[in-house]
Structure formats: structure tokens, C-alpha cells
């Protein structure tokens with residue numbers, strides 16, 4: 001079944017500060033969507049709201065017309081940064097925990113990924129470098145077989161060679177008919193795998209376009225187009 005994620009009239013404040021306003025977005029089909037925006041634009045917040053980790057927003061979020069938060073959660077694999085895990089836990093123990101909690105966890109796929117990413121399962125969380133920890137989070141997130149994947153800056157600490165390797169492999173790890181949303185500041189690196197672009201600017205969705213349409217209509221690369229949104233006068237927004 002093709003996945004449809006619908007966000008309607010989402011408004012979210014934190015400590016009285018407006019973070020997201022009137023966010024409406026429909027993403028549908030077997031796609032990889034780039035979620036772009038400056039630091040503090042609200043990308044993580046939007047992912048956390050979609051994933052049901054952040055609460056108390058007004059508006060509705062549905063996946064395949066399912067709005068119930070618990071059902072929605074079961075359809076989403078979110079790249080949780082493992083902040084709640086005890087740092088003395090080994091990779092193998094955290095994987096076992098994921099397997100227990102998520103019936104959709106595909107062990108074979110996980111094994112393929114940790115071998116591809118050369119992770120040592122005996123290492124403790126506290127001993128992992130930033131990049132290695134991110135590789136582990138990517139493996140855990142993509143090992144689940146879900147309708148929606150939310151990858152929040154998954155490669156920020158990963159060295160450039162591994163990053164390219166992972167980006168090139170994401171298409172084969174992503175289940176057919178699933179929807180994947182990736183936020184990243186390395187726009188030129190992820191651009192080749194993106195089907196659509198969503199830009200969060202001034203607390204809302206400023207752009208939602210197909211990547212090919214951007215290239216054809218503007219004659220620019222995704223990165224140049226994205227940067228041009230900030231170079232021009234705000235009267236264009």
C-alpha cells in the first residue's frame with residue numbers, strides 16, 4: 001500500500017515562542033523527501049511531532065488516514081538519538097532491546113547494515129565516536145520495516161567517504177512503498193537521491209516541490225535553488 005502522510009494546519013509553540021505555524025503538507029508514494037531549512041527552522045520539531053515524540057500541537061497528522069497517535073507511531077521509524085539508553089549498554093544489547101520492542105525489526109537487514117558499516121557489536125554506547133553512533137542509529141532505524149522513516153540529520157558526524165557510501169545505499173535499504181524524510185545540511189550530497197524537497201522557513205512550509213521540477217524550471221541544482229531562497233529579499237517569501 002502506498003504511504004500517505006498528511007499534516008494539516010499544524011501549529012506549535014514552545015515557551016510561548018511560535019515554532020511552527022500553519023504547516024500543511026501531503027507526502028505520498030514511494031519517495032525520499034529532503035527536509036531543508038536553516039538552523040532552528042523547525043525541522044527536528046516537525047519530525048518529533050510527526051513521530052509523536054513531541055506533543056501539544058494543534059492541527060492533525062495522519063498516516064494512511066490513521067490519526068490515532070499509538071497507531072501512527074507503529075507506522076514510523078524515527079532516528080531516535082538513543083538519549084534514553086544507558087551508556088554502558090553494548091550495541092548488541094540495544095539491538096536486542098529494539099528487537100523486543102519492535103515486532104517489525106528485521107534482523108537480517110540489521111546484520112547486513114552493521115557489517116556494511118563495520119560496526120563492532122561488542123562496543124558500549126559510551127565508547128562510540130559521534131559518527132559510529134550515527135551509523136548505529138541509521139542501522140536501528142532502517143532495520144525496522146515501517147511505512148514512514150524519519151531521519152533527522154543522520155550523517156552530520158559521519159566522515160565524507162562513509163556518508164557517500166550510506167547515501168548511495170539508502171535506496172536499497174528503504175522498503176518499496178515506504179516514505180522517507182531526511183533532514184540534512186549537506187544538500188548537494190543528498191540531492192541525487194531526493195524525489196521531493198520541503199523547505200521550512202519563517203515557521204512554515206515555504207517550498208514543497210519535486211526535485212526534477214526544480215532542476216527543470218529553475219535550471220539550478222537543488223543546492224543553488226535552496227540557497228537562492230535565502231539570498232533573495234524576504235518580499236519573495
Ligand SMILES: Nc1ncnc2c1ncn2[C@@H]1O[C@H](COP(=O)(O)OP(=O)(O)OP(=O)(O)O)[C@@H](O)[C@H]1O
Nearest residue numbers: 014015019037038039040041042043044045046153
Ligand atoms: N527544548 C527546547 N526548548 C525550547 N525551545 C526549543 C527546544 N528545542 C528546540 N527549540 C526551539 O525550536 C525551534 C526549532 O528548533 P529545531 O531543533 O526544530 O530546528 P532545526 O530546524 O531542526 O534546527 P537544526 O538545523 O539546527 O537542527 C528553535 O527556535 C529552537 O530554539
